[in-house]
Amino acid sequence: MEDMKRQTVVLSLIERLNLYGSWCGETHIQKSLYFLQEMLGVPTGYEFILYKHGPFSFDLKDELGVMRANMIIEIQSKPYPYGPSLIPGEAAERLKELYPKTTKEYGRQIDFAAKKLAGFRVAELERLATALFVTLEEDMDKSAQARAKRIIELKPHIKINEALKAVGEVNSLMTEVEKEFHFKKPVIKNP
């Protein structure tokens, strides 16, 4: 997907996250886009690595900077201790006019991801995204216990009950995605 089309997808996601009441800070966008790309199959092509707070894409971080510089998004700063939010900028509508098909083509997936994830706080999103990361790992035993154990191995500050809950939530999301978009989900034992 070319750069400006990817930016159209990111912009639509930001708009939808704001619409569904998300704080819409950078972490919310990072994690929601991870779900959008890896679970809902939108081919944005960002490379995600497991970083300090779960899956993170430096490419996406750079892209958000470019979008800010091009007035597609802007920062709404908040007083301490709240982090800033990202909102559509002055050139946002123009970008959507340039790529109307992209906005339409992935609209359902974007809406689904935003609706399901908008209500989560940063720490919850970290656990959920890490649970998805673990689920998608190759050669991973897909049982809930094994995945929860792997989450704790990667992120020792996460408690076992929180890890199990995150795995359960990822399973439910995958089932919903499969039903709504007819995607094949990874084989999960004892979900």
Place this chain on the structure above:
Amino acid sequence: MLPKKLTYISQWGHDPARRIVKREHYRKLYEKNPGDMRINPDAGRLIYEAIVSEFGAGAVRRDPYTDKNSAIEFPVLRSDGCILSSYELSEIMQKLPIASFDYIFIRPDLVKQADEWLKKNRNDIIKIIPLGG
């Protein structure tokens, strides 16, 4: 007489070298500005491609740059002993503008002609036309 390979290299580097020595460097024709960005966020690329198709690739150069590391973050020691991120503590740090530019340069003998041409066609070039995607 220079060997064949050296002759080739000297010919290849002659034009830029001459331009430096004789101050015949390419001159600035266009730079990114908020007015054009509001009309079309892809204005820089569109203008560059239009100028290339009018005057030829050899006559035009583009130098775009956007700073990738936009957040200026450093630890701040507060009077209560807590160490916090400058980015979290300061609304101004969060909103610092990103260094970003996009320049288009043209061969010096074409400056006047290209400037007139761009003034005449700029609005049409950056007009929003829905793309295939």
